[in-house]
Amino acid sequence: ILYALTILETPAPDYPTIPIWQTLYDHARGITRAESYNTRIRPIIERHGAVNLWHAGRWVVLATRPDLVAQIFRQDDIFIKGGNIKKIPHSTFARIFGVNIIDSHGALHTSFTEIIKPGIQRRFDLEPAKASSAQLAESLLREQAQHPAKGVGIDHGIMEWAVRVFADSFLDLDAERVQVYFPRVVEAMDRFKDGVATRLQTLLYNIFPSLERLHWLLPSGHYGVRIADRLEDLIMELAELTDEDHANATRSRDNEQVIHRLRKAYRAGSITKYHYRCNLKQLFIAGVENIDIVLNSALWELGKNVALQRRLRHEVLTKLPGNYTESDLDELPLLTATVYETLRLYPPLINLINRYTSEPVQFGSDTTHPLPKDTWVGWHSYGTHTDPCVWGTSAREFDPDRWGWDTVTIHNMFRGMQVKGKFFPFATHGRRCLASKFALTQMKLALCELLRRVEWERDEDYNLSLVTGVLLGPRNCKLFFRERVKKELNEPSLDC
Numbered sequence: 001i002l003y004a005l006t007i008l009e010t011p012a013p014d015y016p017t018i019p020i021w022q023t024l025y026d027h028a029r030g031i032t033r034a035e036s037y038n039t040r041i042r043p044i045i046e047r048h049g050a051v052n053l054w055h056a057g058r059w060v061v062l063a064t065r066p067d068l069v070a071q072i073f074r075q076d077d078i079f080i081k082g083g084n085i086k087k088i089p090h091s092t093f094a095r096i097f098g099v100n101i102i103d104s105h106g107a108l109h110t111s112f113t114e115i116i117k118p119g120i121q122r123r124f125d126l127e128p129a130k131a132s133s134a135q136l137a138e139s140l141l142r143e144q145a146q147h148p149a150k151g152v153g154i155d156h157g158i159m160e161w162a163v164r165v166f167a168d169s170f171l172d173l174d175a176e177r178v179q180v181y182f183p184r185v186v187e188a189m190d191r192f193k194d195g196v197a198t199r200l201q202t203l204l205y206n207i208f209p210s211l212e213r214l215h216w217l218l219p220s221g222h223y224g225v226r227i228a229d230r231l232e233d234l235i236m237e238l239a240e241l242t243d244e245d246h247a248n249a250t251r252s253r254d255n256e257q258v259i260h261r262l263r264k265a266y267r268a269g270s271i272t273k274y275h276y277r278c279n280l281k282q283l284f285i286a287g288v289e290n291i292d293i294v295l296n297s298a299l300w301e302l303g304k305n306v307a308l309q310r311r312l313r314h315e316v317l318t319k320l321p322g323n324y325t326e327s328d329l330d331e332l333p334l335l336t337a338t339v340y341e342t343l344r345l346y347p348p349l350i351n352l353i354n355r356y357t358s359e360p361v362q363f364g365s366d367t368t369h370p371l372p373k374d375t376w377v378g379w380h381s382y383g384t385h386t387d388p389c390v391w392g393t394s395a396r397e398f399d400p401d402r403w404g405w406d407t408v409t410i411h412n413m414f415r416g417m418q419v420k421g422k423f424f425p426f427a428t429h430g431r432r433c434l435a436s437k438f439a440l441t442q443m444k445l446a447l448c449e450l451l452r453r454v455e456w457e458r459d460e461d462y463n464l465s466l467v468t469g470v471l472l473g474p475r476n477c478k479l480f481f482r483e484r485v486k487k488e489l490n491e492p493s494l495d496c
């Protein structure tokens with residue numbers, strides 16, 4: 001069957017092919033995307049810039065060379081967003097994400113953007129996020145006090161922090177109001193993060209994606225569906241809470257928040273109920289899990305490198321005013337470089353294959369055959385970000401100093417590398433993440449609040465393992481925390 005499939009489906013002739021059995025073998029072993037990339041794909045793609053890969057029942061072209069990546073993002077009328085709903089319509093991912101702002105194209109995408117963008121790119125009050133980050137520091141210290149001899153697992157605390165921040169910024173919900181939901185939301189997100197298919201399902205669905213339509217035929221067939229539906233129910237419950245919250249007048253309503261803008265559009269008939277739900281689910285998942293995993297990655301790297309953590313703390317304590325603003329955060333060079341470096345080595349969306357060609361296209365200047373219409377094409381940010389031809393021989397090391405020493409140089413490098421397709425944790429060009437500024441601020445703010453309150457280092461019993469789902473970042477990371485020892489620094493008081 002495999003032989004027949006590979007004959008029927010023809011890979012792009014200009015690029016080498018990763019043998020189908022290797023991909024399937026890796027699925028069967030349940031190894032992570034980063035491990036599979038490092039062992040199978042890296043040795044070939046670093047020489048050729050792109051490869052043919054077996055994915056979701058077809059050959060797709062996966063690119064890492066910057067000019068190819070930039071072409072995908074720049075020509076977004078040719079490399080059209082399709083998403084799971086078009087690629088694998090009966091899949092669990094299609095079920096949960098449906099038709100939404102990230103995966104849509106053309107007039108539909110424009111109408112979603114008009115509704116959602118102003119809600120994401122407005123001015124945010126930093127105070128609730130500062131309070132949530134301070135609370136995270138306290139909860140880590142409390143847990144450490146309960147088990148002084150053991151490293152503290154950081155993922156639940158950070159997930160709770162990410163849910164708080166999302167609820168406050170996009171659902172117009174007070175964190176205290178959401179408190180009772182935390183255990184359920186954290187559990188549901190955790191399960192989602194670990195993947196929505198068993199190994200057997202991943203293997204089978206990669207060969208015959210249509211089988212997912214008959215998921216009930218397989219043992220544990222409902223596995224992913226249950227995870228997705230449970231998460232969907234919870235997200236909808238939280239959204240309902242917003243109305244109740246305002247009926248109880250616990251905080252003044254902010255009509256510019258995403259939830260209100262989406263509701264208004266639905267009630268006015270500009271979007272269907274299905275579109276309302278899909279967008280809400282997509283934004284919740286993108287907003288919570290990406291930020292959550294990047295903070296995990298940053299704490300892990302700073303826990304390993306205590307000298308860097310000290311330098312960073314010194315910068316925060318000596319340069320950041322007590323009552324700081326977003327632009328004060330942008331003025332800290334090492335902090336900014338550390339966040340960029342985290343996103344370079346641990347881009348949460350490690351790779352996406354969610355675009356297809358709307359017409360035959362010459363892919364790269366050195367090819368002899370155009371890619372036919374309807375070829376699925378994807379990028380691998382971890383691949384490009386760790387390619388020594390792009391980032392030098394230390395590409396796989398964590399080194400914030402590579403970004404430069406002053407904010408102008410660092411910001412210029414950040415912009416330049418994105419335009420050239422060398423750095424794209426948020427994608428780049430026309431369909432870049434609408435919340436990149438928000439996400440960068442949240443990351444910086446959380447790190448500042450933690451650095452001001454706690455010191456941490458790695459638990460030698462913990463060796464880095466990665467999450468198994470579609471994201472890249474540490475899994476079950478454990479660190480030792482202690483309250484920061486206040487030294488003789490000209491540091492501003494936390495209360496000022």
Ligand code: HEM
Pocket residue numbers: 101102103113116120170283284286287288290291294347348349352354424425426427430431432433434435436438439
């Ligand atoms: C560290 C955090 C984040 C990272 C790394 C990230 C990454 C990305 C990436 C790679 C894309 C492009 C996806 C594609 O090409 O299909 C994207 C798009 C998007 N992201 Fe984010 N994201 C983050 C946080 C957020 C947050 C907090 C929100 C809002 C709740 C958000 C909302 C969006 C939206 C609306 C788009 C679609 C933009 C468009 O297509 O017009 N993201 N994000």
